[in-house]
Amino acid sequence: MEQTPSDPLDTALSGPQAAAELAAQMAAGGPPLATGTADKPFANMLCFSVYAAQLAFNRLYKQLLAPHGLTYLQYLVLVALAQAEDRTVGELGEVLFLESNTLTPLLKRMEAAGLVVRRRDAEDERVVRVALAPAGAEVVAQVECVPLDVLSALDMPLGDLQQMKAAIDRLGSELRKSTT
Amino acid sequence: MEQTPSDPLDTALSGPQAAAELAAQMAAGGPPLATGTADKPFANMLCFSVYAAQLAFNRLYKQLLAPHGLTYLQYLVLVALAQAEDRTVGELGEVLFLESNTLTPLLKRMEAAGLVVRRRDAEDERVVRVALAPAGAEVVAQVECVPLDVLSALDMPLGDLQQMKAAIDRLGSELRKSTT
DNA sequence: AACGATTAAATCGTGTACGACCTAAATAGG
DNA sequence: CCTATTTAGGTCGTACACGATTTAATCGTT
Numbered sequence: 232m233e234q235t236p237s238d239p240l241d242t243a244l245s246g247p248q249a250a251a252e253l254a255a256q257m258a259a260g261g262p263p264l265a266t267g268t269a270d271k272p273f274a275n276m277l278c279f280s281v282y283a284a285q286l287a288f289n290r291l292y293k294q295l296l297a298p299h300g301l302t303y304l305q306y307l308v309l310v311a312l313a314q315a316e317d318r319t320v321g322e323l324g325e326v327l328f329l330e331s332n333t334l335t336p337l338l339k340r341m342e343a344a345g346l347v348v349r350r351r352d353a354e355d356e357r358v359v360r361v362a363l364a365p366a367g368a369e370v371v372a373q374v375e376c377v378p379l380d381v382l383s384a385l386d387m388p389l390g391d392l393q394q395m396k397a398a399i400d401r402l403g404s405e406l407r408k409s410t411t
Numbered sequence: 412m413e414q415t416p417s418d419p420l421d422t423a424l425s426g427p428q429a430a431a432e433l434a435a436q437m438a439a440g441g442p443p444l445a446t447g448t449a450d451k452p453f454a455n456m457l458c459f460s461v462y463a464a465q466l467a468f469n470r471l472y473k474q475l476l477a478p479h480g481l482t483y484l485q486y487l488v489l490v491a492l493a494q495a496e497d498r499t500v501g502e503l504g505e506v507l508f509l510e511s512n513t514l515t516p517l518l519k520r521m522e523a524a525g526l527v528v529r530r531r532d533a534e535d536e537r538v539v540r541v542a543l544a545p546a547g548a549e550v551v552a553q554v555e556c557v558p559l560d561v562l563s564a565l566d567m568p569l570g571d572l573q574q575m576k577a578a579i580d581r582l583g584s585e586l587r588k589s590t591t
Numbered sequence: 592a593a594c595g596a597t598t599a600a601a602t603c604g605t606g607t608a609c610g611a612c613c614t615a616a617a618t619a620g621g
Numbered sequence: 622c623c624t625a626t627t628t629a630g631g632t633c634g635t636a637c638a639c640g641a642t643t644t645a646a647t648c649g650t651t
Contacts, residue, residue: 285465287586384589406467409564
C-alpha cells in the first residue's frame with residue numbers, strides 16, 4: 232500500500248550527469264521536477280522518504296524510551312558516552328552532527344535529570360567534559376534491548392537493511408560535503 | 412572516511428528471526444547491541460544513519476530555500492498544495508505524517524507570509540481547507556530547480572538512489588506499522 | 592608582557608515535532 | 622428532537638535544531 236514499484240519515475244536521479252539528464256527532460260516538456268500525484272505528492276523525492284523514515288523512527292523510539300524518561304536524542308547521547316570515559320561538547324557534536332547551541336541545553340537537562348555529569352576541563356577552561364552519571368549508566372543498561380525491540384518490529388530481510396545502512400551513510404556523507 | 416565496509420557487524424539485523432539471532436549472540440557473550448567503537452559509537456544503528464541523513468538533507472535544503480524565505484517543511488507543504496486545488500489540514504497531515512498540533516501553527520505562519528490561504532469549509536465548519544496563495548504559487552515556481560541542485564551536489568549512481576528510496580519507503584512503512 | 596586572532600561553549604530567537612488536553616461541529620441512537 | 626459520541630482543528634508545554642551573536646579562555650606574534 233505504501234509502495235508503487237511500477238512508478239515510472241520512482242525516485243530522484245543522481246550526480247551531475249543525472250542533473251543534466253533531468254534538465255534535458257524538463258526542457259523537453261517532461262513532468263515538473265520533484266512532483267508526484269495528488270495522492271502521493273512526494274513520490275519522486277528521496278529527501279521526503281528520509282524525512283518520513285526519520286519521523287517514524289523517532290516515534291517508535293519515543294514510545295520505547297519514554298518509560299525510561301529518555302528522548303531519542305538523549306538516548307543517542309547516552310550511547311555515545313557509554314563508549315568513552317568522557318567526551319567534550321565538541322566531540323559529542325562531531326559524532327552526533329550537532330552544534331553546541333543544541334547540545335548545551337540538552338546536556339543541562341540531562342544533568343538536571345542526573346543522567347550525566349558536566350565539568351570544565353582543568354587544563355583548558357573553555358572545554359566542558361561530559362560523562363555518564365551512575366543513573367545514566369543504569370539507564371543505558373536498561374535500554375540495551377531497545378534496538379532489539381525495534382528490529383523485531385520490522386519485517387525486512389537483513390541483507391536489505393545492511394545495504395540500506397551503507398547507502399544511507401554514503402548519502403549522508405555526500406550531503407554533508409555539499410553543505411558549506 | 413565515512414564508510415567502513417570491512418566492519419564485521421556493519422548494520423542492524425532484521426525481523427523477528429534476526430532478533431532471535433541477536434538475542435542468541437548476546438547470550439553467547441557477543442558484543443553489546445547497538446554499540447560501536449569510541450570513534451563511531453553508532454556504527455551498528457540504522458536509526459542513526461537515517462537521523463544523520465535527515466539532518467544533512469535539512470541543512471542543505473535550508474541553504475537553498477532560505478533565499479526564498481522558506482523552511483524545508485514549508486517547502487513540502489507548498490509542493491503538496493501545488494498538486495491539488497486545496498487540501499484540508501487532515502489531508503496535509505496524512506501526506507506529511509504530521510498532526511494538527513504541528514500543522515496549525517505552521518500554516519498560520521505561512522498564511523501570515525502570504526504563501527497560503529486558509530478557510531473554513533462551508534459544508535463542514537470543522538474542516539479548514541488550505542490552498543496556495545498567488546505568492547505561494549510564485550515561490551513554488553522559483554524553487555522548482557532546488558531538488559535539481561541537491562541532486563547535482565551528489566555523486567552517487569542513479570540506480571543506488573532508486574533502490575535506496577524504495578528501501579527507505581519500505582522501512583518507513585514498516586516502522587509506522589509498529590507505532591500504536 | 593601584550594594584544595589581536597582563534598577557539599569552545601553558551602545564549603537568544605525562530606521554527607518544527609509531539610503528548611496531553613480543549614472546543615466546536617457533525618453524527619448516531621434513542 | 623436531543624443527548625452521547627465522534628471527528629477536525631486548535632492550544633499549551635516541552636524538547637530538539639540551527640542561524641546569529643556573545644563570552645571567556647587560549648594561542649600566536651611580536
